[in-house]
Amino acid sequence: MEFDRELIVRAQAGDRSAHEAIVNQFSAMVFRLISRFFRMREDVEDIAQDVFLKVFARIDQVHPDENFPGWLARVTVNTCYDELRKTRRRKEAMETYGPELAAEQTVAPREPDSLGKARLALQRLDPKLRIPLVLKEVEDMSVEEIAKTMGLTQTNVKVRLFRARKKLQTMLGGTEGHSQ
Amino acid sequence: MNQLKDFFDSERKRIFEPDAFFTQRVISRLNEESKEGIADFRIWEALLSSTRPVLTFALVLILCFIGIAFFVPQLPQRGMVESFLAPEQNPAESFLYNDTDVPSRPIVLEQLIVLEEQQ
Numbered sequence: 001m002e003f004d005r006e007l008i009v010r011a012q013a014g015d016r017s018a019h020e021a022i023v024n025q026f027s028a029m030v031f032r033l034i035s036r037f038f039r040m041r042e043d044v045e046d047i048a049q050d051v052f053l054k055v056f057a058r059i060d061q062v063h064p065d066e067n068f069p070g071w072l073a074r075v076t077v078n079t080c081y082d083e084l085r086k087t088r089r090r091k092e093a094m095e096t097y098g099p100e101l102a103a104e105q106t107v108a109p110r111e112p113d114s115l116g117k118a119r120l121a122l123q124r125l126d127p128k129l130r131i132p133l134v135l136k137e138v139e140d141m142s143v144e145e146i147a148k149t150m151g152l153t154q155t156n157v158k159v160r161l162f163r164a165r166k167k168l169q170t171m172l173g174g175t176e177g178h179s180q
Numbered sequence: 181m182n183q184l185k186d187f188f189d190s191e192r193k194r195i196f197e198p199d200a201f202f203t204q205r206v207i208s209r210l211n212e213e214s215k216e217g218i219a220d221f222r223i224w225e226a227l228l229s230s231t232r233p234v235l236t237f238a239l240v241l242i243l244c245f246i247g248i249a250f251f252v253p254q255l256p257q258r259g260m261v262e263s264f265l266a267p268e269q270n271p272a273e274s275f276l277y278n279d280t281d282v283p284s285r286p287i288v289l290e291q292l293i294v295l296e297e298q299q
Contacts, residue, residue, distance in 0.1 A: 016207060023206050027198040035196045044196045052206045053213060118187035137188040168184060 005064040012059050023052055026069065030076050035167050036134045036135045046081055051076050077131060084127035121171040129164035132157050 010018035013067060030051050034044045054075055091177075124129060132150065135141045143161075147154045270297050 016210075019210060020203055020207055023203040027202055029205075031196050031198050035194060036191065039194075041196050042274050045202070048198065048202070049206050049209060053209060056210055057213075114183040115187050115190055115251075122187070134191075138191045170185065 005068075008059070008064045008068060010092055011056065012062070019042075019056055022055075026072055029069065031070065033073060033076045033139070034080055036138050037084060043083075045165070047079055051079050054079065070148060074151065077135070077149050078151075081127050081131055084130070088127065117172060121168050124171060125164060125167060129160050131169065132160045133164040133168075134180075136161055 005022075007018050007021055011022060027048065030048045031044060034047050034051075038044050038047065051072075055072060058075075062071060122134075125133070132146050132152075135146045135149065136143070141149070143154050143157050144151075147157045150157070152160075272291055
């Protein structure tokens with residue numbers, strides 16, 4: 001992606017028009033990345049705003065010659081990771097301590113189709129396995145790019161991808177067997 | 181694994197786009213945050229909320245002490261009787277009975293030598 005390095009220098013000096021230009025130029029990329037992990041538009045919008053606020057709060061740490069889009073992708077993925085972990089913890093707390101919704105349901109929930117099953121299985125994956133898998137399969141990123149984006153070694157990424165695929169296979173095999 | 185492949189294909193098509201006012205919302209939040217950021221830099225905001233009552237109490241005590249020291253007049257070094265008798269005392273007596281106006285060591289030595297010579 002073509003990028004004007006002068007924008008970073010101006011943004012570091014507190015120039016609001018440079019901030020605007022950065023948001024205009026990169027908001028589509030940030031939205032696309034967040035869309036991979038969140039399905040509600042409101043969530044995507046909120047997280048995208050948080051990402052840009054984080055970026056501008058740490059803009060002094062960016063060297064103008066550095067790969068800014070790569071750094072931005074890293075901040076975006078890290079923010080998504082934090083949010084996914086929070087959501088997962090909230091969900092676990094609700095399942096453990098929340099009201100028993102199953103007892104109140106009068107209508108049986110509709111059985112999910114095959115895409116729905118895959119989606120549910122993916123949502124149940126630990127974020128540290130889910131994120132590299134989604135980046136690889138949906139974003140078509142290479143292992144090297146994922147490693148850079150997540151701040152991991154390439155071996156670590158490969159291990160996580162292997163574990164994620166294996167878990168998904170087990171879950172989908174399990175649900176298929178269970179539903180039949 | 182076909183269902184996973186189909187799922188990932190469908191996910192590729194699911195993309196949210198920012199609306200026309202997204203940039204404005206980010207900039208307005210940025211402006212708000214920078215205002216709050218300036219406020220946060222005040223010393224009081226930098227303190228832990230749990231330590232604030234203790235520090236407030238300490239600050240009040242210090243201010244009270246300074247106030248008392250400033251407003252209460254300083255008492256004279258000598259009492260009334262000492263002040264009345266002072267003109268009748270010679271330096272040696274003054275040195276012996278009052279330790280308030282103690283002269284420097286060479287002067288004291290001279291005074292003691294003079295006293296011994298007189299005797």
